[in-house]
Amino acid sequence: MKIHNASEERESNLVLALDVSTKVKDERDIRELCGRAKTILDDTERFIAGLKVNFQLLLPLGLYGYLQEVLDAARAYGLPTIMDCKINDVEHTNRWAATHFFDAGFDALTANPFAGWEGGLKGVFDEARRREKGVILLVYMSHHSAEENYGREIVLSDGKVKPCYRFFAEKAVEWGADGVVVGATRPNVISEVRKMLPKDVLIFSPGVAIQGGDVETVFRAGADYAIVGRIICEAKKPGETAKWYVERIKSVLRDRG
Amino acid sequence: MKIHNASEERESNLVLALDVSTKVKDERDIRELCGRAKTILDDTERFIAGLKVNFQLLLPLGLYGYLQEVLDAARAYGLPTIMDCKINDVEHTNRWAATHFFDAGFDALTANPFAGWEGGLKGVFDEARRREKGVILLVYMSHHSAEENYGREIVLSDGKVKPCYRFFAEKAVEWGADGVVVGATRPNVISEVRKMLPKDVLIFSPGVAIQGGDVETVFRAGADYAIVGRIICEAKKPGETAKWYVERIKSVLRDRG
Numbered sequence: 001m002k003i004h005n006a007s008e009e010r011e012s013n014l015v016l017a018l019d020v021s022t023k024v025k026d027e028r029d030i031r032e033l034c035g036r037a038k039t040i041l042d043d044t045e046r047f048i049a050g051l052k053v054n055f056q057l058l059l060p061l062g063l064y065g066y067l068q069e070v071l072d073a074a075r076a077y078g079l080p081t082i083m084d085c086k087i088n089d090v091e092h093t094n095r096w097a098a099t100h101f102f103d104a105g106f107d108a109l110t111a112n113p114f115a116g117w118e119g120g121l122k123g124v125f126d127e128a129r130r131r132e133k134g135v136i137l138l139v140y141m142s143h144h145s146a147e148e149n150y151g152r153e154i155v156l157s158d159g160k161v162k163p164c165y166r167f168f169a170e171k172a173v174e175w176g177a178d179g180v181v182v183g184a185t186r187p188n189v190i191s192e193v194r195k196m197l198p199k200d201v202l203i204f205s206p207g208v209a210i211q212g213g214d215v216e217t218v219f220r221a222g223a224d225y226a227i228v229g230r231i232i233c234e235a236k237k238p239g240e241t242a243k244w245y246v247e248r249i250k251s252v253l254r255d256r257g
Numbered sequence: 258m259k260i261h262n263a264s265e266e267r268e269s270n271l272v273l274a275l276d277v278s279t280k281v282k283d284e285r286d287i288r289e290l291c292g293r294a295k296t297i298l299d300d301t302e303r304f305i306a307g308l309k310v311n312f313q314l315l316l317p318l319g320l321y322g323y324l325q326e327v328l329d330a331a332r333a334y335g336l337p338t339i340m341d342c343k344i345n346d347v348e349h350t351n352r353w354a355a356t357h358f359f360d361a362g363f364d365a366l367t368a369n370p371f372a373g374w375e376g377g378l379k380g381v382f383d384e385a386r387r388r389e390k391g392v393i394l395l396v397y398m399s400h401h402s403a404e405e406n407y408g409r410e411i412v413l414s415d416g417k418v419k420p421c422y423r424f425f426a427e428k429a430v431e432w433g434a435d436g437v438v439v440g441a442t443r444p445n446v447i448s449e450v451r452k453m454l455p456k457d458v459l460i461f462s463p464g465v466a467i468q469g470g471d472v473e474t475v476f477r478a479g480a481d482y483a484i485v486g487r488i489i490c491e492a493k494k495p496g497e498t499a500k501w502y503v504e505r506i507k508s509v510l511r512d513r514g
Contacts, residue, residue, distance in 0.1 A: 019350070023356065023360065024357070030321065054346070055344075055346070055350055055354040055357070056350060056353035056354070056357075059320045059321075059353075059354065059357040059358070059361075060320070060357060062320065062321065063319065064316075065319050086345050087312075088343050088369055088371075089312070089343055090398065090399060090464075090468070091400065092276075093312055093313060096278050096312060096313035096316075097312040100281070100313075100317060101316070103280065104316075112345055112369070114345075114369070115398075115400075115402070116402025116403060116405045116406055117405075118400070118401040119401040119402055141347065142347060143347045143373070143377055144373075144377075145374050145376055145377045146373060149371045149372070149373055153412040154409050154410070154411050154421075155409065155410040155411070155412065161412060207347075230349075
């Protein structure tokens with residue numbers, strides 16, 4: 001996955017979630033939001049291994065509109081970009097979404113394995129393989145009620161029972177995903193999932209800081225990348241905050257060897 | 258829900274999924290796609306009760322960009338609009354997505370109950386309630402592998418076992434959803450879910466025609482609305498095709514009484 005090179009070059013295992021947001025009354029608000037996003041990127045780029053975009057930025061900026069300025073800036077810095085769309089529709093729609101996200105310049109996207117393979121995510125993986133793009137599957141999210149769903153036991157066809165996130169982690173291997181998402185609020189799940197995955201299937205962990213996850217614990221548990229958003233984007237000096245996280249991560253990775 | 262009035266006025270229980278799609282090289286392609294969408298809407302508007310938009314239209318047109326022309330046209334016709342985003346993220350992101358979709362003019366959106374309530378979909382329902390907008394929850398999708406997930410049995414906290422779609426239908430009632438999605442390919446599930454829901458929680462059924470669902474069977478089973486997309490959008494005379502579906506639906510609803 002493209003992020004590996006950026007990570008080695010930059011000695012960083014931090015993905016910036018560019019979660020800036022605003023209500024939009026007119027085009028001035030959109031331009032202002034775009035400017036704010038680019039300023040944060042400029043300030044943090046030396047410290048990050050990749051950039052993640054979500055709906056709070058995509059919807060106001062527009063995929064082929066102002067968002068192109070952000071994606072161009074990331075490309076100029078050599079930073080890979082992830083669209084966190086958590087796609088979970090039928091194949092026809094999933095494939096078109098992937099086509100547009102990849103055409104518009106994203107290097108990877110996230111998908112919810114709950115959509116299944118046949119008639120579901122198969123088209124997304126086909127599209128990604130054909131273009132050497134990445135697919136990252138949700139395995140266990142960071143929020144409180146993820147326990148009710150990602151953490152719930154499901155009944156398999158042979159009658160045996162298994163937690164949903166283990167089923168999803170197996171799908172990540174079976175379908176050839178490039179990475180998975182496991183929330184920073186569940187370090188035990190990170191350790192467990194790390195043992196299930198080949199080394200080249202990367203674990204991305206969101207939910208550090210504001211959602212309560214601890215960045216050092218997350219890397220001790222075996223995460224490959226932390227995804228950090230608001231605590232950096234809302235800092236007075238985003239670059240300083242990003243740098244602080246990178247140093248914490250580095251010290252754990254040195255110990256991990 | 259706003260769709261009820263449009264449906265009574267227009268004597269239609271058909272929702273048009275405006276699933277037109279194209280690759281985008283420049284703004285001309287975007288304008289052309291927007292024009293194509295509006296032409297289909299103009300041709301079918303007399304026969305439909307509402308309009309559904311998905312990523313294949315949202316991404317190229319842009320929410321605050323050309324998509325506004327489509328939403329303005331729907332509003333001028335008095336047609337309610339549904340954004341089929343199947344949102345399934347953490348609360349912070351879900352709330353921003355809902356804010357933008359509603360601000361931009363959509364009357365309702367779809368969400369995946371797999372995201373859960375606390376820290377998940379609660380913010381979407383709050384935002385919808387505050388503005389008298391609708392939330393439609395996925396209960397059982399139309400595609401083949403939905404069986405592996407929506408159809409799978411899950412273990413409840415008391416150790417009992419229940420199919421996931423029944424759990425989701427219960428959440429629709431508990432959370433106060435305005436409607437649910439049950440695929441046209443599963444008429445038995447439509448009947449079963451209809452019995453679980455109060456009458457004012459509407460069943461929307463996609464997957465007619467190209468995905469294999471039969472429109473009459475779907476309404477006999479208890480659906481309130483069929484969502485039909487490509488078979489209409491790709492027809493030589495979209496209005497004629499829409500009218501054909503409306504007549505089929507009407508005949509079943511007359512028998513249903």
